[in-house]
Amino acid sequence: MTKVTMTVNGKAVSGTVEGRTLLTSFLREDLHLTGTHVGCDTSQCGACVVHVNGKAVKSCTMFAIEADGAEVSTIEGQANEDGSLNAIQAAFQEHHGLQCGFCTPGMVMTAASLLKENPKPTVDEVRNHLEGNLCRCTGYHNIIKAIMAASGQDVSAIAAE
Amino acid sequence: MPKDTGIGAAPKRREDVRFLTGTGQYSDDISLVNQASAVFARSNVANGVIKSIDTTAAAAMPGVLAIFTGEDFVEVGGNPAGWLINSRDGEPMKEPKRPVLAHGKVRHVGDAYAAVIAETVEQAKDAVEAIEADIEELPAVINMKDALAGSNYVHDEIETNQCFDWGWIEDNRAATDEAIKNAHHVTTLDLVNNRLVPNAMEPRCSMANYNAAMNEYTLYTTSQNPHLTRLLISAFVLGIPENKLTVIAPDVGGGFGSKIYHYGEEALVLAAAKKLKRPVKWTSDRTEAFLTDAHGRDHVTTIELAMDKEGNFLAFRTETMANVGAYLSNFSTATPTFLHGTLMAGNYTVPLVYVNVKAVFTNTAPVDAYRGAGRPEATYSIERVIDKAAREIGMDPIELRRKNFVKPDQYPFGSAAGLEYDSGNYDALMDKMEDVADLAGFDARRAASEAKGLLRGRGVNAYIEACGIAPSNLVGILGSRVGLYDASTVRVNATGNISVMVGAHSHGQGHETAFPQIVAELLGVDAASVDIVHGDTSKIPFGMGTYGSRSLAVCGSAIVRATEKIIVKAKKIAAHMLEITDSEVEFNDGVFSAVGTNKTVSFGDVALKAYIPHDFPIDAIEPGLEETAFYDPANFTYPSGAYCCEVEVDPETGKVTVERMTAVDDFGNIVNPMIVTGQVHGGLGQGIGQALLENTVYDETGQLLNASYMDYTMPRADDLPFYAVDHSQGTACTHNPLGVKGCGEAGAIGSPPTVVNAVIDALQSGGNNVTHIDMPVSPLNVWTAIQNA
Ligand code: FES
Ligand code: FES
Numbered sequence: 001m002t003k004v005t006m007t008v009n010g011k012a013v014s015g016t017v018e019g020r021t022l023l024t025s026f027l028r029e030d031l032h033l034t035g036t037h038v039g040c041d042t043s044q045c046g047a048c049v050v051h052v053n054g055k056a057v058k059s060c061t062m063f064a065i066e067a068d069g070a071e072v073s074t075i076e077g078q079a080n081e082d083g084s085l086n087a088i089q090a091a092f093q094e095h096h097g098l099q100c101g102f103c104t105p106g107m108v109m110t111a112a113s114l115l116k117e118n119p120k121p122t123v124d125e126v127r128n129h130l131e132g133n134l135c136r137c138t139g140y141h142n143i144i145k146a147i148m149a150a151s152g153q154d155v156s157a158i159a160a161e
Numbered sequence: 162m163p164k165d166t167g168i169g170a171a172p173k174r175r176e177d178v179r180f181l182t183g184t185g186q187y188s189d190d191i192s193l194v195n196q197a198s199a200v201f202a203r204s205n206v207a208n209g210v211i212k213s214i215d216t217t218a219a220a221a222m223p224g225v226l227a228i229f230t231g232e233d234f235v236e237v238g239g240n241p242a243g244w245l246i247n248s249r250d251g252e253p254m255k256e257p258k259r260p261v262l263a264h265g266k267v268r269h270v271g272d273a274y275a276a277v278i279a280e281t282v283e284q285a286k287d288a289v290e291a292i293e294a295d296i297e298e299l300p301a302v303i304n305m306k307d308a309l310a311g312s313n314y315v316h317d318e319i320e321t322n323q324c325f326d327w328g329w330i331e332d333n334r335a336a337t338d339e340a341i342k343n344a345h346h347v348t349t350l351d352l353v354n355n356r357l358v359p360n361a362m363e364p365r366c367s368m369a370n371y372n373a374a375m376n377e378y379t380l381y382t383t384s385q386n387p388h389l390t391r392l393l394i395s396a397f398v399l400g401i402p403e404n405k406l407t408v409i410a411p412d413v414g415g416g417f418g419s420k421i422y423h424y425g426e427e428a429l430v431l432a433a434a435k436k437l438k439r440p441v442k443w444t445s446d447r448t449e450a451f452l453t454d455a456h457g458r459d460h461v462t463t464i465e466l467a468m469d470k471e472g473n474f475l476a477f478r479t480e481t482m483a484n485v486g487a488y489l490s491n492f493s494t495a496t497p498t499f500l501h502g503t504l505m506a507g508n509y510t511v512p513l514v515y516v517n518v519k520a521v522f523t524n525t526a527p528v529d530a531y532r533g534a535g536r537p538e539a540t541y542s543i544e545r546v547i548d549k550a551a552r553e554i555g556m557d558p559i560e561l562r563r564k565n566f567v568k569p570d571q572y573p574f575g576s577a578a579g580l581e582y583d584s585g586n587y588d589a590l591m592d593k594m595e596d597v598a599d600l601a602g603f604d605a606r607r608a609a610s611e612a613k614g615l616l617r618g619r620g621v622n623a624y625i626e627a628c629g630i631a632p633s634n635l636v637g638i639l640g641s642r643v644g645l646y647d648a649s650t651v652r653v654n655a656t657g658n659i660s661v662m663v664g665a666h667s668h669g670q671g672h673e674t675a676f677p678q679i680v681a682e683l684l685g686v687d688a689a690s691v692d693i694v695h696g697d698t699s700k701i702p703f704g705m706g707t708y709g710s711r712s713l714a715v716c717g718s719a720i721v722r723a724t725e726k727i728i729v730k731a732k733k734i735a736a737h738m739l740e741i742t743d744s745e746v747e748f749n750d751g752v753f754s755a756v757g758t759n760k761t762v763s764f765g766d767v768a769l770k771a772y773i774p775h776d777f778p779i780d781a782i783e784p785g786l787e788e789t790a791f792y793d794p795a796n797f798t799y800p801s802g803a804y805c806c807e808v809e810v811d812p813e814t815g816k817v818t819v820e821r822m823t824a825v826d827d828f829g830n831i832v833n834p835m836i837v838t839g840q841v842h843g844g845l846g847q848g849i850g851q852a853l854l855e856n857t858v859y860d861e862t863g864q865l866l867n868a869s870y871m872d873y874t875m876p877r878a879d880d881l882p883f884y885a886v887d888h889s890q891g892t893a894c895t896h897n898p899l900g901v902k903g904c905g906e907a908g909a910i911g912s913p914p915t916v917v918n919a920v921i922d923a924l925q926s927g928g929n930n931v932t933h934i935d936m937p938v939s940p941l942n943v944w945t946a947i948q949n950a
Contacts, residue, residue, distance in 0.1 A: 020283070034190035035183015037414070039362045040447040044870030047362060075183035089181040093173050096839045100669030101180025102362040102414025108181065130878035134870065136362050136415050137669045139846025139908070140878040142839060159885050 009077025026064035035075040046133030056113035075105035097146035099137035166688035171835035188366035193440035200285035202275035204267035207301035207524035207863020224284030231264030242489035254325035259488040268487035271452025301863035324520035329502035337515035344467035348550035356459035356857040363414020368442035369434035384410040386706020413668035451868035457531020459484035476513035490529035500535030506576035544914035594803035598823035618923025628903035629714030629798035646793035647716035653786040655772035657765035664704010665716035685751030710903030722790035798902040802826035815944030829902035844908020850876035852916035
């Protein structure tokens with residue numbers, strides 16, 4: 001067992017983990033941050049996306065010990081200070097970009113990193129960027145629309161939700 | 162009543178806030194103090210005799226608390242099929258026992274034969290590796306045709322591997338044969354409805370707790386219908402009395418059918434929790450999900466369409482082999498029969514329909530209802546053969562459909578497949594589709610594609626489905642072992658807010674937002690004061706759950722009925738308060754008034770009075786304001802639609818791109834148009850996935866070759882287009898109080914034939930004589946078809 005220390009959503013945390021403990025398990029089981037989901041075992045679905053040192057990573061593909069000393073942020077840390085939804089979260093609600101909600105944390109975290117790198121993406125860029133995030137409920141239409149809207153672009157030409 | 166929260170409004174979903182902030186509570190998010198973990202030992206052969214299972218070494222591993230094998234469940238019941246189907250000769254279907262853990266034989270890869278309970282998941286996994294199972298592999302039964310020829314058996318006692326041989330409508334068989342023999346033109350099509358894995362993004366998870374002092378069990382599980390799960394466990398499998406078992410399905414991350422069913426893992430964790438007196442949790446990984454969640458579709462079909470000289474339909478005749486896998490899952494016998502055969506008249510006035518379905522056991526995962534369940538298979542067969550027929554007789558495919566549509570003045574219409582359609586207007590849907598899809602601009606778009614060296618095709622489709630499942634008396638006659646009503650309790654609290662307990666279960670459908678809109682409309686209160694309670698058998702009277710696009714039509718109707726009873730009772734109280742008789746009370750927009758006066762009391766005042774009945778005439782009015790209604794539908798509902806798809810095909814590579822996808826649906830009245838549109842989008846995504854990408858491939862030894870997202874092609878954001886969706890042409894359902902029909906499955910039913918029709922049209926436009934390609938219409942399949950044309 002190894003001790004790990006990291007900052008998660010702005011708070012210093014620590015724990016002891018096995019070498020094989022995934023960052024996902026550390027977040028879910030040890031820190032009880034269950035908003036980060038596990039949808040697969042082959043790094044394909046993106047339900048587990050978090051930010052490590054500002055970059056989107058699939059937390060199922062990283063050992064907890066690799067995040068030792070890192071700044072981690074998860075879906076639980078995304079809302080505004082006053083608890084209201086941030087711009088991306090609000091756009092997902094406004095444009096009905098979620099149904100069962102299981103893929104949603106990963107979608108929001110992936111969208112956040114996209115908009116940081118590319119604040120005004122095209123529809124094709126959004127679709128390509130979501131290559132690693134599966135959603136079985138929405139057919140993606142409203143997810144794409146929500147991300148375009150969150151980037152401040154006009155989405156009136158995209159059919160109504 | 163505020164217009165932005167009642168029926169027809171599109172308030173934003175209240176459940177979104179917890180999902181968007183990571184505070185939803187899915188089953189695996191719940192942990193109990195002192196919980197242990199279950200991991201299953203699963204067969205890696207498709208068919209085999211269990212010679213011995215030695216658990217000695219595994220039991221000695223660190224952290225191991227208990228090990229179960231099939232032996233431990235010999236005394237308990239099996240997981241039953243919910244519908245009894247009789248064969249054409251009157252013989253009941255073959256119904257082998259489906260045990261909690263395999264006993265004697267394993268019958269598909271992934272079939273669980275043992276389970277380890279340990280302190281941690283890792284320890285349980287390690288111990289599973291140490292179980293020594295001697296399983297003698299037998300030849301696998303995979304291909305349905307070979308299975309029916311019957312030299313190897315899935316179940317030793319079923320020597321033909323045939324579950325049933327069903328005919329519908331058997332009395333029409335001879336007349337249908339005759340009509341086909343004498344017809345001016347007969348179009349025949351052989352097709353495969355490809356096997357799919359539902360792939361809800363949340364894997365299944367079940368956790369049980371046992372309270373020894375009270376002899377009570379609680380099961381947290383990923384279910385679309387917690388009451389049905391409780392009923393199956395109580396009445397058939399473990400015999401735990403219903404009043405000692407609480408089933409809780411908290412937030413559920415999608416289902417699409419796969420979470421309707423009771424699975425052995427649920428029974429195992431209950432038994433383990435009792436034995437260990439500790440909570441026991443099992444969470445599926447994705448590989449297990451591929452191997453053990455009930456799959457969908459998997460039909461092999463020949464369909465014939467007979468027409469006269471003018472193109473009038475005379476008969477549809479269908480021969481289908483339907484794969485049920487290794488065991489009968491709960492709805493597996495209804496799906497290829499009454500959810501498929503009864504829809505085989507489509508939207509048409511065709512006078513004769515005959516369907517023969519042979520259900521076949523194979524050494525594969527069980528197959529059951531997946532989004533649409535039988536109706537996509539029916540629609541695909543009908544709408545593909547019509548397209549082929551149109552081409553053969555040189556008629557426009559839209560014209561041929563219109564010529565045979567049931568017309569608006571023909572309702573109620575008794576279809577040749579035995580259903581009574583209550584309402585619809587298929588021509589209006591087609592008109593609207595032609596407009597929304599801009600068919601007038603198609604030629605120009607085709608020319609533009611051709612200028613790029615690509616072929617462009619246009620496919621259309623008309624579908625009807627039967628939803629609002631289902632009238633209990635009718636399904637009882639047809640072999641259902643349960644009733645299919647639903648229930649709701651409306652509880653008006655003293656302070657005027659309202660809890661609505663519902664038997665439907667939301668796993669993405671937005672019930673927490675849409676159902677309050679109904680109550681708000683009827684009571685004239687703000688929807689924000691109404692909360693839905695679902696997913697917990699200890700809090701809800703009863704319910705049959707959410708599937709088959711039934712929640713609004715059946716459970717929504719129960720909500721209406723319960724709310725109407727609330728109004729009746731509240732009027733009594735108001736009359737007492739206003740010192741008038743019941744019949745002199747009027748109720749409008751949340752206010753009770755005395756007819757012809759300006760005396761009023763508000764809904765809130767009546768609610769408070771109901772719980773503080775100091776001056777009630779107690780012989781005339783009971784305290785409290787709470788009512789329950791069970792609603793049993795009088796008929797199915799019949800959503801219908803007209804769809805159009807435009808594809809580009811690259812003749813060099815065979816790659817198909819969906820350029821435009823239009824869905825015009827008649828869902829009757831609409832409660833929340835935003836949610837309805839989202840449901841259609843999701844169905845379209847899955848339907849296009851079936852048409853272009855998805856397939857489930859077992860090799861001849863029964864290994865599932867694509868049991869991961871590296872191998873099974875899930876539709877991704879860059880595979881799918883934006884959709885044009887319209888539901889302006891609704892005709893109200895005539896027999897439920899909301900006039901609603903159901904929208905959850907439509908997209909998955911209407912789109913596959915539309916996409917394939919478009920691909921065939923594209924290839925034909927390039928001079929390729931291709932009349933059919935089986936799904937998925939992958940680049941390889943298209944390219945091969947072009948080469949062979
Ligand atoms: S759980 Fe991490 S990619 Fe699927
Ligand atoms: S909303 Fe259910 S998987 Fe995306």
